[in-house]
Amino acid sequence: MSAHRSGELVELEVDGQPITAPSGRSIAAALVEHDELQLRRSPDGAPRGVYCGIGVCFECRVHVEGRGAVRACVTPVEDGMRVVRDL
Numbered sequence: 001m002s003a004h005r006s007g008e009l010v011e012l013e014v015d016g017q018p019i020t021a022p023s024g025r026s027i028a029a030a031l032v033e034h035d036e037l038q039l040r041r042s043p044d045g046a047p048r049g050v051y052c053g054i055g056v057c058f059e060c061r062v063h064v065e066g067r068g069a070v071r072a073c074v075t076p077v078e079d080g081m082r083v084v085r086d087l
Contacts, residue, residue: 010079
């Protein structure tokens with residue numbers, strides 16, 4: 001993945017669909033900007049999204065190829081990143 005200056009648009013893939021976001025923006029913020037509020041489901045099937053927004057809880061976790069589970073609210077987007085939500 002190439003380095004970009006903060007604010008430049010990068011392309012990432014979320015559940016197989018390409019989206020763009022400014023470099024340095026969190027995965028969660030990029031998803032919210034694309035009206036994607038659900039990040040995963042709880043064990044009982046309830047939808048989960050961003051809760052604390054500062055990396056304390058794990059409600060916003062998603063899977064990033066090559067990294068495993070990460071907290072979307074504190075993980076910056078990168079060009080070519082592949083994200084999978086646990087829906």
